[in-house]
Amino acid sequence: MSEQDHYFTAQPASPDERRLVRVHLAGKDAEVETAGGIFSPDHVDLGTRVLLDHVPAPPDAGDLLDLGCGWGPVALTLALESPAATVWAVDVNERALDLTRRNAERLGATNVRAVRPEQVPEDVVFAAVWSNPPIRVGKEALHAMLRQWLGRRAPGGEAHLVVSKNLGADSLQRWIAAELGVDVERTASAKGFRVLAVRDR
Numbered sequence: 001m002s003e004q005d006h007y008f009t010a011q012p013a014s015p016d017e018r019r020l021v022r023v024h025l026a027g028k029d030a031e032v033e034t035a036g037g038i039f040s041p042d043h044v045d046l047g048t049r050v051l052l053d054h055v056p057a058p059p060d061a062g063d064l065l066d067l068g069c070g071w072g073p074v075a076l077t078l079a080l081e082s083p084a085a086t087v088w089a090v091d092v093n094e095r096a097l098d099l100t101r102r103n104a105e106r107l108g109a110t111n112v113r114a115v116r117p118e119q120v121p122e123d124v125v126f127a128a129v130w131s132n133p134p135i136r137v138g139k140e141a142l143h144a145m146l147r148q149w150l151g152r153r154a155p156g157g158e159a160h161l162v163v164s165k166n167l168g169a170d171s172l173q174r175w176i177a178a179e180l181g182v183d184v185e186r187t188a189s190a191k192g193f194r195v196l197a198v199r200d201r
Contacts, residue, residue, distance in 0.1 A: 011094055011095075014036045014037040015036065016035050016036075016037070016095060017035055017036060018033050018034070018035050019033070019034060019035065020032070020033055020034075021033075021034050021041075021042060021043065023043065023044050023073065024044070025044070025052075025073060025076050025077050025080065025107075026076070026077045026080035026081050028080075030076075030106075030107055031106070032071060032072070032073075032076075032099075032103045032106065032107075033071070033099055033102050033103055033106065034071045034099060035071075035095060035099060037093070037095050038070055038071055038093055038095055038096040038099065039068070039070040039071075039093075039096070039134070040070060040071075041071065044073045045132070046191055046192075046193065047132045047162045047163075047164060047193045048070075048073050048074060048132045048162065050162055050188065050190045050191055050193040050195060051074070051130065051132055051160065051161075051162035051193075051195055052073070052074065052077055053188075053190070054160075054187060054188035054190070054195045055130060055160045055195070056158075056160075057081060058078050058081055058082045058085065058127075058128050058130070059082060059085060059127040059128050060082055060084055060085065061082070061084045061085050061127070062085055062086070062126075062127030062128075062154065063085070063086050063088060063124050063125065063126050063127060063154075064078045064082065064085050064086070064087045064088065064126060064127060064128045064129075064130070065087075065088045065090065065126040065128070065129045065130070065131075065149065065152075066078060066087065066088070066089045066090065066130055066131065067090050067129060067130075067131035067133060067145070067149050068090070068091055068131055068132060068133055068134050069089035069090060069091045069096060069097070069100050069114065070091065070093075070096050070099075070100075071096060071099040071100060071103060072089060072096075072099065072100035072103045072104065072112070072114070074089075074130050074131070074132065075087050075088075075089035075100055075104070075112055075114070076100075076103060076104060076107055076109055076112070078128075078130060079104060079107075079109035079111050079112045080107065080109055082111075083109075083111060084111075085111060085127070086111055086113060087109075087111055087112045087113065088113050088115065088120055088124070088126070089104075089112055089113065089114040089115070090115060090116070090117050090120060090149075091114070091116070092116060092117065094116075097114040097115065097116070098114075100112065100114040101114045117148075124152070125152050125153065125154040125157070126149075126152055126153050126154060126157050127153075127154050127156075127157045128157055128158055128159070128160075129149060129150065129152075129153060129157070129158075129159035129160070129161075129198075130159075130160050130161075131149075131159070131160075131161050131162075132161075132162045133145065133146065133161055133163070135163060135164065135167045135168070136167075142172075143175070143179070146176060146180075147179065147180065150176065150180055150182070150198055151180065153198075153200075155200070156200065158197055158198065158199050159197070159198035160187070160195060160196070160197055160198075161195070161196045161198065162193050162194070162195050162196075163193065163194055163196065164192055164193055164194075165189070165192050165193065165194055166192060169186075169193070169194035169196070170194070172196070173186065173194070173196050176196070176198060180198075181201065182198050182199060182200060182201060183198070183199045183200070183201050184196055184197070184198050184199075185197045185199070
């Protein structure tokens with residue numbers, strides 16, 4: 001990946017060389033398609049694995065959000081575990097969105113909508129938000145993103161975020177609680193990552 005070609009780039013410049021990778025999602029082994037120019041193209045990254053290992057079961061129905069979907073490990077897990085729900089897989093990276101769509105089709109998850117942020121209808125609110133947020137976009141962009149999407153939880157809807165302790169998980173926990181007026185609880189700590197649960201007070 002080049003210096004300018006980050007996983008939060010809309011159109012990655014690196015070659016779009018697709019490959020198949022074996023992963024474990026929603027309790028089963030699966031084969032997914034990935035490529036360079038996206039986040040963690042070779043495996044389910046450690047933070048996402050910690051998140052998936054420590055979140056409660058998602059709601060059976062409603063709209064569910066994977067914020068910063070990459071090739072789709074979180075969205076696919078939500079979709080496979082809650083087939084009656086609509087899963088919104090949101091990313092700015094067009095290659096990531098294409099991969100998520102293809103992987104959903106590959107795994108028979110017909111309830112995934114992989115879209116850019118502005119393509120989510122404004123009246124949609126989320127029964128659950130799961131995210132390994134792109135901390136490296138910088139504090140200002142990250143805060144704007146969390147303010148926008150955490151504010152779109154349905155009444156009683158919970159968000160679960162995974163953040164590296166070394167990349168400011170504890171200060172982010174305090175910021176979310178103060179800025180959004182919500183309860184933020186650290187529900188797990190593993191392998192250098194914190195899982196934060198965001199709920200209404």
